[in-house]
Amino acid sequence: MIIDQIQISNFRSFDNCTVDLNNIQAIVGRNNVGKSNLLKAIRLFMEASKRLLDEDCFHHHDTEEPIRIRVRFVDLNEWERQKFEGWLYDDDTLTVERKFEKTGEDDYSIDRFAIVREPEPSWLKESEINGDNIEEWWEDQDALTVNGLDFGDELGTRRPQVGEWKEIASEFVSEHRDEIPFEEVKRPNPRGYKGVLKGGLPEFILVPAVRDVSEASKITKTSPFGQLINSVLSRVAEARRETVKEAIDDVDSLLNRGEDRLPAIEEFEADLNDSIQEVSDVELEIAMDIPELDDLLETAEVYARDGTRTPIEAKGHGLQRSTIFTILRVYSNFATQEEEASKSTIFAFEEPEIYQHPQSQRTLLSVFRDIADSGDQILYTTHSSHFVNVSRFDEVCIMRKEGTEADFRTEPTQVGMETVLEDLQRRHEKGTPDGVRNQYKNAFDARISEGFFADKVTLVEGESEKYILPIYARLLGYDFDRNNIAVVYPGTGKGQLDRLIRIFAGFDIPTYPIFDADGGVGSKTVEIAGLMGRDLSGVDSIETTIGDRLTIFEGELEDALEDEIDEYQEWWDEAGEEWGAYGKPLKHRYMAVQIENMIKDGADPEEVIPQTVQRIIRKVRDLDTAVDVFEGEVGEEAVVAAKN
Incomplete structure (x- = not known):
């Protein structure tokens, strides 16, 4: 699953704009035009956290209007299609909108909207099929037609129950999808939708343009280092998860009550109980909290040996930045070898060229492409000509400031493959995307x-x-x-x-x-x-x-x-x-x-x-x-x- 398009309204330097994205996308432009704001908008959408909100997030601090971010996801794998069954815009598209609104001095609300397509006839809409409506529709079956298709013929001679009507309508829509008119429907805060989004949307990892590298390089759940390390280790552990779990269970059985408990712990606990019985009629138990596998993975740390074994966050900025991208290269190896479809990842990088010489920049771009080709997505801002390619013009978005200084806005400029292809076919009456590239x-x-x-x-x-x-x-x-x-x-x-x-x-x-x-x-x-x-x-x-x-x-x-x-x-x-x-x-x-x-x-x-x-x-x-x-x-x- 990747982001195919994002619409942003009233967020930071964006007034109201739409940006199309590919599985790998370069965001370029002068300093202070709003390139990083695109990545921040995606982060706000993906994390949907109030801690990311303040008045600076609103375009020109206009808190009277909400921030709206709508994202269209495409290229869903089988796992993702099953996860979002019932919420898809079409067979391979998921569209979600979030609204962020200031509701108090330091308080904000976050609403989520499922954007789906439903058949225009009410008697085919699952959301409107209920007992009362069925009774009304049944009385006028001749009206149950659309574009020459007679739905009444599918109902039989007995009035269907709600579940039966829904099933018949679903089959009818599937069979005549190209002939039935559809309309876009926005469902606000559907029940259970929040959990579906949290469990199914891609993981989002932002690697900022490091100013204070010591914070970014710490191994925490939210730091780039931590997120990358945990992503790689979780993929490593997946193949041997049962083996590791069995080893953890063995440790649990040795330390806690059971047939295999270590005798020394058993004897110590017995001595404690013999002593406590002299003063109180209670039983004491020594219990040790054995971490789950995921908890263990989150404790990972990275050390560098260059004569001295030192945590990576204590090393120079260049080495830290290089280590992040080295981890990314290892991640790309696992991602390209992975056979089972699972939750995808969106990587966002601010200025990946920092501390990288030209050869390293070219190598890193090839790593980005390997990861993107494996089904994940790479988005990055850059000032380096080594990270853009004229043959990949559709993977470039140029950001510019428009308007006056007091009323500026960020506007994107893009050239899509379809535009160039149509122009080529207009001039030569032939052409393919591969030919253009x-x-x-x-x-x-x-x-x-x-x-x-x-x-x-x-x-x-x-x-x-x-x-x-x-x-x-x-x-x-x-x-x-x-x-x-x-x-x-x-x-x-x-x-x-x-x-x-x-x-x-x-x-x-x-x-x-x-x-x-x-x-x-x-x-x-x-x-x-x-x-x-x-x-x-x-x-x-x-x-x-x-x-x-x-x-x-x-x-x-x-x-x-x-x-x-x-x-x-x-x-x-x-x-x-x-x-x-x-x-x-x-x-x-x-x-x-x-x-x-x-x-x-x-x-x-x-x-x-x-x-x-x-x-x-x-x-x-x-x-x-x-x-x-x-x-x-x-x-x-x-x-x-x-x-x-």
Whole structure:
């Protein structure tokens, strides 16, 4: 069972929003936009504890309105389907809503709602089938029809009792489910529902971005260390539970009254009773409380030996964080080997990249995926490009602040697989989810994934642009890094540019492509231009164009640089002699460094930096909106080009 969708109302920075979730989901965005609030909302829903509530939990401290969190669970295993029988929205979906309301100075109420679908006709609704209604329906059997289906024919000649009517109605609904209209029903606080939720909903483990590591690393029922250790040990113990239980029973029989009790304890107890009889007519019994297996598992502690045996909470932050993820890797091994369906687990991590070097980050992401593939769910906030993947765009949610400072709210932006697939099928009349992923796999590396964290993306076809644009922009007083602009170079020519435009612009990230026409106007040039709102269909040639949304070079960037840099050939030769540079990108970088030196010596940047580059940088600076690549007329030229 995993969370497929969560709707949040009036909670912290969320006013009213919906977030779709996958079995593994990355939450990205700037600091203080509300990423962690999503994990806190899930925690509040899962634990439903008043200790997690205060006035800060209410959006802009508005306690007049309740907090509402609705969660839709999918992919239920057999154990979970049986556990929630009678409460499912459909065969494989469970929808639950909780309402949190301030009722006093420091008091709150928590209500739970079962969200189910029921047939629209009242005579098919289990909740309305009773003796009085049956008597009324029986008198007018001709009215018991829906969409041409006659329920009266199923009733026979004798009026059914309540149980019989319910059984007949259930069979009728099952047989004609696709033909009967249904309606959503919200049942408040149904009897027994609280216990069903507590026993059946996934376990939730939150590993926060460790500020005070000493608390997070203690082995307690609620700490990340404790929850992970107990989850792993409980899975280990499951296979040998009976063996361990028998051993505990043996200890109990040796220490407490019975045939196998240790003689020394038996004799000591007898001596006590002989003595007490001299002063009172009572019998004393020595009883020892033998813990249950689950109690023993909760006493686990982790020690680290690095010359000294020390509790893990006494070690450095990096080692503690690494230990948490090491436990997680062991958990993933047990989870993937487990055959019996049981209660699932939702893991939530704040910034898992903390204290992890790049290789460890990539390894940890693969562990996350193993756990997610085994049926559990992984949710995490991150600032690391190693934890997002352009081929897994649907597993990314970008959080942003919207509105004024006094009335801000957190809004999510997502690009679903269905959206991209529909766009692909519209353009090529074919496509599958696996095909989409494989197309984007060729465009993935950590540098490209930086685009998910940027305020703007400059997509470049050539490596020269990647090298020199940030240098010239800084010299012109518009530092790309400080303005959170990513220069993304796929490394495969312009063949990948249209795909990356669709993803980044789909996430509402203003995107500016720079590419070569290569002396003509091919289908790929037409397609990219069409995405950016420039119709080049039927055009045979094009001059260098520096537009508000894209730059197209008639030939190459090199042509413009050679025309506008007086020392071009001189510096070209020097780059080879001084830097050993043979390729164009490094030679163009050498030229940028020479121009930087001229500016340091007093030259005016606008006089010495190539005019073409200046114009491009100004266009990037002024770009403030993303094109709508999936809807509207902007993409029609791209559709025509792609089909041709």
